[in-house]
Amino acid sequence: MDPSRKRKLRLVVALSAAVLLGAALVYTSFSSATEASTPSDVLRSGEPGRSYELTGKVAKGSVEREGDELRFRVRDRDGTTSVPVEYAGVVPDPFREGREVIVSGGLDGGKFVAERDSLVTKCPSKFTKDKDGGGAER
Amino acid sequence: MAALGSACLIIGLMTALYAAGASLYGARSGRRQFVVSGRRAIYCLAGLLVVAMVVLETAFLRSDFSFALVAQGSSTDTPTFYKASAMWATQQGSLMLWVFLLSILSSAALFVTRHRHRDIAPYAAAVLAAVGAFFLFLMIAYENPFATLSPVPPEGAGLNPLLRHPAMMIHPPLLYTGYVGFSIPFAFAIGALITRRTDADWIRSTRRFALLAWTFLGTGILLGALWSYAELGWGGYWAWDPVENASLMPWLTGTAFLHSIMVQEKRGMLKLWNVSLIIATFVLALLGTFLVRSGILDSIHAFGASTLGTPFLIFIVVVIGGSTALVLSRRRELRSEARLDSLLSREAFFLLNNLVLVAICAVIFWGTFFPLISEAVTGTESSVGPPFFNAVTTPLAIALVLLAGIGPVLAWRRVTPAGLRRAALFPAAATLATLVALLAFTRARDSVPALVMFCLVAFVLAVVGQEFWRGTAARRIATGESRPRALGQLVLRNRRRYGGFLAHAGIALLFLGVAASSAFIDQRDVRLSPGGARGGDANTATYRGGTASLGGDDAGTGAAISLGAVLDVRKGEQRFVLRPSRNYYRTADPSKGPIGRFFEGEATSEVDLRWGLRRDLWTAIQPDVATLTKAVQRLDRDPRIANAGPAQQLRAIAALAEIYRRDPPPAQFRALVSPLVVWIWVGGAVVLMGALIALWPAPEARMRRVSSLHGARLGRELSGA
Numbered sequence: 001m002d003p004s005r006k007r008k009l010r011l012v013v014a015l016s017a018a019v020l021l022g023a024a025l026v027y028t029s030f031s032s033a034t035e036a037s038t039p040s041d042v043l044r045s046g047e048p049g050r051s052y053e054l055t056g057k058v059a060k061g062s063v064e065r066e067g068d069e070l071r072f073r074v075r076d077r078d079g080t081t082s083v084p085v086e087y088a089g090v091v092p093d094p095f096r097e098g099r100e101v102i103v104s105g106g107l108d109g110g111k112f113v114a115e116r117d118s119l120v121t122k123c124p125s126k127f128t129k130d131k132d133g134g135g136a137e138r
Numbered sequence: 139m140a141a142l143g144s145a146c147l148i149i150g151l152m153t154a155l156y157a158a159g160a161s162l163y164g165a166r167s168g169r170r171q172f173v174v175s176g177r178r179a180i181y182c183l184a185g186l187l188v189v190a191m192v193v194l195e196t197a198f199l200r201s202d203f204s205f206a207l208v209a210q211g212s213s214t215d216t217p218t219f220y221k222a223s224a225m226w227a228t229q230q231g232s233l234m235l236w237v238f239l240l241s242i243l244s245s246a247a248l249f250v251t252r253h254r255h256r257d258i259a260p261y262a263a264a265v266l267a268a269v270g271a272f273f274l275f276l277m278i279a280y281e282n283p284f285a286t287l288s289p290v291p292p293e294g295a296g297l298n299p300l301l302r303h304p305a306m307m308i309h310p311p312l313l314y315t316g317y318v319g320f321s322i323p324f325a326f327a328i329g330a331l332i333t334r335r336t337d338a339d340w341i342r343s344t345r346r347f348a349l350l351a352w353t354f355l356g357t358g359i360l361l362g363a364l365w366s367y368a369e370l371g372w373g374g375y376w377a378w379d380p381v382e383n384a385s386l387m388p389w390l391t392g393t394a395f396l397h398s399i400m401v402q403e404k405r406g407m408l409k410l411w412n413v414s415l416i417i418a419t420f421v422l423a424l425l426g427t428f429l430v431r432s433g434i435l436d437s438i439h440a441f442g443a444s445t446l447g448t449p450f451l452i453f454i455v456v457v458i459g460g461s462t463a464l465v466l467s468r469r470r471e472l473r474s475e476a477r478l479d480s481l482l483s484r485e486a487f488f489l490l491n492n493l494v495l496v497a498i499c500a501v502i503f504w505g506t507f508f509p510l511i512s513e514a515v516t517g518t519e520s521s522v523g524p525p526f527f528n529a530v531t532t533p534l535a536i537a538l539v540l541l542a543g544i545g546p547v548l549a550w551r552r553v554t555p556a557g558l559r560r561a562a563l564f565p566a567a568a569t570l571a572t573l574v575a576l577l578a579f580t581r582a583r584d585s586v587p588a589l590v591m592f593c594l595v596a597f598v599l600a601v602v603g604q605e606f607w608r609g610t611a612a613r614r615i616a617t618g619e620s621r622p623r624a625l626g627q628l629v630l631r632n633r634r635r636y637g638g639f640l641a642h643a644g645i646a647l648l649f650l651g652v653a654a655s656s657a658f659i660d661q662r663d664v665r666l667s668p669g670g671a672r673g674g675d676a677n678t679a680t681y682r683g684g685t686a687s688l689g690g691d692d693a694g695t696g697a698a699i700s701l702g703a704v705l706d707v708r709k710g711e712q713r714f715v716l717r718p719s720r721n722y723y724r725t726a727d728p729s730k731g732p733i734g735r736f737f738e739g740e741a742t743s744e745v746d747l748r749w750g751l752r753r754d755l756w757t758a759i760q761p762d763v764a765t766l767t768k769a770v771q772r773l774d775r776d777p778r779i780a781n782a783g784p785a786q787q788l789r790a791i792a793a794l795a796e797i798y799r800r801d802p803p804p805a806q807f808r809a810l811v812s813p814l815v816v817w818i819w820v821g822g823a824v825v826l827m828g829a830l831i832a833l834w835p836a837p838e839a840r841m842r843r844v845s846s847l848h849g850a851r852l853g854r855e856l857s858g859a
Contacts, residue, residue, distance in 0.1 A: 003477075025501055025530065029508055032529075035520040036509075065764045068665055068806070090663050090808055091760060093300060093371045093742050117663060 036102065038076050039083040048107050054083070054114075055102045063097055074101065074112070084110070089117035139193050140205055143284035146190035150237075151274040153183045157267035165260035173260045177248050180267060184241040191238050194231070194283055198224055203294050206285040207231060213296035217696050223307035224297045229446075230283035232310060236427060237273040239311075239318040240266065243347070247322045251343050258340055261329035262322075269321055272453055280445045299697065299723045299740045305365040312358030313385055317423035319351025320392060324420035327413045331464045336471040338403045341412070345399060346833060348416075352392045353829040359385050360822040371720075371743030371758040373661065373810045375818065378527040383506040384426035387499050391419040394495040401485045404550060406475030408489070410465070413472065415492075417461040422499075424454055480552040487548055491541040494534055501530045528656070532587050536594060539649050542642045543598040546605060561604075568600035569593050581658075588657035591649055598646035602639045609636070629831060637832025644824030651818035660811040667804040673708075679757070679809060680706040684802030685719060686795035688788070697721030698736050699791060700744060701761040701798055703805055707748075709755065718746040718759040718807070731774025732782075736791055737763055749816055756810040765803045766794055 036055040054074055059082045062073035068088050075082035077100070085103060095101065101121050105114035157179035164172030194207070198221050203209040211231065212224040225231035244266040251259050277283060301307075323344040330340035362382065363375040376382060395415040401408045428450050465472070478486055504511070505522050513519040547561035573593050576582040582589045606625065609632075613624040629636040664672045671680040685702040702719025725739030747756040773779050773790055 021497070025504060028530065029504060029522050029526060030512070032526045033508065033512060033520040033522050035518055065762070090372070090806065096740070 034104075038079075038081075039074050040076055040079065040081040042083055042107060042112065043081065048109075051104060051106050052112075053102060053104045054085070054112055055100070056082075057100055058095070058097050060097050072097075074103070083112050085112045085114055087114040087119055089119070091119060092121045094121040095119065139197065139202070140284040140286045143190050143193040144278075144282065146186045146193070147274055147278050147282070147284070150183050150186045150190070150241075151271055151278060153179050153186065154267045154271035154274060157183065158264045158271065161260040161264040161267065165257070165264075170256075173256075173263075176260065176263050176267070177252065180241065180248055180263060180270075181245050183267070183270060184245040187234075187238045187241045190284075191234065194225060194234060195222065198222065201294065203292070204286050204288070204290045206287045207283050209287055209291050209294040211295070211297055213294035215696055216294075216297050217302075219304075220297050220302050220307065220696070225283075226310040226314075227297055227301050228283075230277065230281040230285075232314070232427075233273060233277050233281055234283045235311065235314050236318060237270055237277070239315055240270050240273065240321060243315075243318055243322055244270070244325075247326075247344065247347055254343060255326075255329075255339065257333045258326055258329035258335055261332045262325040265325035265328050266321060269325075276446065276449060280449070293726065295726060296696075296723070299721065299742050300370070302696065302742075303365050303369045305361045306369070309358050309361045309365060312354050312361065314358075314427075316351050316353075316355025316358055316385075317388065317427055319347055319354060320388060320416070320419050320423050322347040322351070323395075323416050327416045328461065328464065331413060331468045331471075334468060334471045336409055336413075336468065338399070338406070341399045341402060345396075348392065348396060348399075349829060349833055352389065352396055353826065353833065355385065355389045355392065356829075357822070357826055359389060360819070364819060367756075367815075368745055368747065369742070371745065371760070371808065373745075373756050373758065373808060373812075375815075378505070378524045380506050383502050384422075387502055387506075388419045388422040388426055390495050390499040390502075391415055391422060394492040394499075395419055397488050397495075398492050401488050405485055407478070407485065409474065410469065410472040411489075411492070413465055415496075417458075417465070421454060421458055424450075424457065482548065482553045482558070484545060484548040484550045487541060487545045491538065491545060494538050494541060498531055498534045498538070501534070502527065505530070535649065535652075536587065536590055539591065539594040539598060539646060542645060543594060543601045546639060546642065547601055561601075564604050565597050565600035569597040572596035585657035588653040591653035595646045595650045595653075599643055602643040602646075605639050606636070633834055634832045637828045637830070640828030640831060641825045642828075644821045644826075644828055646821070647817050647824055648821030651814050651816065651821060654814035655812045655818070658813050662809045663806070664809070665804055665806050668802055670804075672807075672809075677710075677755075677811065678708050679716075679807075680708075681805070681807075682706050682715075684761075684799045685717060686799040687719075688792055688795060696723070697742075698724045699795055701763070701795070701802075702744070703759050703761070703802065703807070705757060705807075707755065714748065716746040716748065716755070716757050718757040719744045720759060720761055722763075731770070732780050732787055733770050733773040733790055733794070737766070737770060751814075751816060753811055753813040754815050756812060758808045760806040761798070762803045762805055763798075766798060769794060769797070 034053045037052045039054065039056050042052055042054055056074040056076055059073040059075045062071075062082070062084075064071045070087045070091060071084065072087070073082040073084050085105075087103060087105075099121055101119060103112075103114045103120070104118040105112055107113075157176045159176075160172045160179060161176030164170065164174075164176055194205070196202075197205045197208050198212055199218070201208065201212060201214050201221065207225070207228055207230055211228045212221050216224065226235045244263070248259060248263055248266075251262075255262075323341075326340040326344045330336055359382075362385070366377070367373065367375040395412065398408050398412055398415060402412050428446055478489075480486065505527050509519050509521045512521075543565065547558075547565070549557055573589075576589060576592055582592055606628075609628045610621060610625045613619060613628050614621065617624065617627075619627065662672070666672060666681040668681050668683055671678050673679050682704040685700075685704060687700050689698060699722045700719045701722070702717055705716045705718070707714055707716055721742050721744055722737055723740045723742075724736050727735065727738070730738045743758045743760075745756060745758050747754055773794075779787060779790060
């Protein structure tokens with residue numbers, strides 16, 4: 001094969017490999033992605049037994065501890081609809097009222113029963129105060 | 139004083155605009171005096187920003203709450219060390235730090251190149267000045283760090299206790315030096331494109347800045363990981379959080395850049411690739427600085443809420459659009475001077491390594507921005523978590539370590555079979571021996587990716603070891619030096635080469651730690667009552683009792699109370715004590731009672747861990763303060779306490795702490811046994827050492843510079859005579 005054809009072939013092979021890998025990436029990301037549901041989503045369309053990833057802010061004055069169990073309400077990021085959460089396990093350091101959290105679990109009789117150790121808070125690097133009056137970090 | 143700071147920013151903005159204009163005009167019209175003036179304006183900008191930094195830093199140290207920034211990020215009870223570094227915990231302060239570092243590094247780069255690159259440097263100066271002007275404009279228009287408060291509040295909000303860790307305080311300046319440092323090669327690349335001087339000249343004079351930026355960025359990332367591991371109560375060092383990803387992406391493209399420029403220097407190839415890489419790196423550094431803070435990653439809809447988002451997005455679009463147009467218009471000049479001779483050559487493997495690095499960067503970019511992509515495509519916001527990132531980056535990381543081993547043994551242009559055999563025989567044998575030993579004596583076979591990684595680490599270490607060994611031996615034959623002296627001379631005379639090898643060995647060690655700790659970590663979350671024990675046959679931990687201290691946490695972070703536990707640990711024959719605890723910081727929220735304030739504020743884990751070369755034992759505790767709640771509420775309602783002075787309130791707190799210490803309720807513990815995790819930090823240190831060796835000016839280069847200056851003077855004198 002003459003060199004220029006060889007180079008062209010190489011380019012075609014490389015490009016198709018890149019396209020294939022890219023397609024694989026798109027496919028895996030969409031299939032492994034978890035849909036984040038807000039409290040109002042969960043309350044509106046929540047079927048018992050289905051697993052959700054609940055995201056929102058910890059409602060003010062709602063955090064209670066009872067032994068091993070942590071109870072709090074998660075409200076919509078910009079709204080007042082909230083759902084009560086029952087959680088057990090490790091609580092991340094930045095967990096506070098008003099902070100944004102993600103917790104997985106399912107609905108059970110109007111309550112969101114969380115999987116053990118599934119509570120995640122968003123990274124503490126956002127040091128600045130909330131501007132929407134959530135008053136999180138005061 | 140705030141007025142002085144604001145004035146510095148405004149004059150700084152005008153200076154930067156002047157510097158950009160003068161440099162451009164000087165370069166276009168050929169009037170050197172304008173070029174010189176533009177460069178000096180940048181030195182002047184650095185001076186102004188030093189003054190601004192001093193003003194702001196002084197305000198922090200003096201707890202001058204008339205500065206809004208100080209009131210927001212510091213307080214009188216913040217320890218001095220953290221007062222000094224609280225500036226970059228705020229958005230405005232980090233902007234200030236960014237532009238300050240930019241002015242210093244730009245001045246250094248322009249000073250170093252003042253007698254060279256008469257054509258490229260003015261454009262580079264104009265680009266740097268324009269970037270500086272943009273940041274100054276942001277601060278003046280949107281986020282002024284010198285905003286004042288009236289009336290002056292008596293006390294500040296304090297620095298977020300989570301950030302009170304030494305690593306967290308040097309981490310942002312390191313990271314920012316890294317981000318900012320990449321703007322130097324970027325600016326010179328743009329200069330080279332504009333002037334069509336696309337040979338390797340711009341690379342030679344900015345290579346050191348790129349390497350410096352890369353070193354700072356890498357060290358910063360690693361310190362961030364160390365902070366996460368040793369300070370946060372979850373026990374991991376990397377969570378694939380957008381903030382982390384944003385800093386990793388420019389580091390990856392920067393790594394690719396440092397490799398591929400060697401191909402351009404040696405063979406005049408990959409020109410287009412190199413300018414694209416440095417442009418991408420700079421854009422990713424800009425993204426890393428802001429996009430994470432702009433709130434856009436939370437949701438598309440959060441974008442409007444941030445003040446910085448829009449101007450910043452415009453700036454990025456301008457940078458990308460402008461650079462792309464420039465690159466396209468210069469594509470003729472960016473043609474390669476040579477062709478790839480063989481796929482089995484060092485340059486081909488550099489290209490391959492580049493592709494892998496860029497692929498890692500691309501998948502991380504995809505995953506980081508996935509919430510936006512999915513919200514735009516499907517209408518619902520969904521995200522990919524660590525499992526996605528781990529799955530897609532593991533094969534790429536394995537390929538990367540393999541290439542880190544193969545690359546150095548290959549010759550430029552073309553490898554002969556004999557040369558390959560000579561170079562690869564020992565490393566291949568070492569890899570095979572490692573594989574056999576791992577299968578025979580360890581349970582590494584439980585995780586195939588980890589097993590592969592272990593073997594490749596052995597391969598890289600063998601390659602690097604062999605290079606050092608052969609180089610030393612050759613030198614001994616040539617010079618008859620003693621072995622240590624020959625080794626030292628070898629490294630000193632070929633700093634770039636052997637520094638690079640050392641960096642490869644360090645990266646291999648780092649991946650040893652990553653692979654072992656992610657595949658074989660043993661994590662337990664248990665609830666223990668005092669006297670209770672948990673563990674297997676080899677390791678047990680017994681909850682001996684509670685601890686409580688007031689105002690004196692070990693790390694000196696200014697916590698009012700810390701509650702914890704004493705754990706007696708038995709590990710085989712060894713016995714030792716771990717004391718994890720949790721710090722409680724007072725909140726300024728008046729709705730909490732005078733005593734409740736001490737418990738309702740921010741709380742952070744004080745991890746206790748025992749480092750080991752083989753494994754780390756890591757513990758954290760979450761004490762149950764619910765038993766104290768009743769007593770706290772009773773005290774809060776008591777008018778005597780509310781009216782009492784701080785001393786009496788402290789006495790009440792002390793009594794509560796004593797109750798906890800004597801009779802601690804069951805507590806939640808997290809214990810991790812993480813094998814080989816310490817090698818991540820060791821590997822990082824080795825990379826740093828390699829980078830420093832490569833950065834240090836070589837003696838010959840110094841010599842050359844001196845003799846060329848001498849030659850130039852001689853020439854001038856002769857021509858004058």
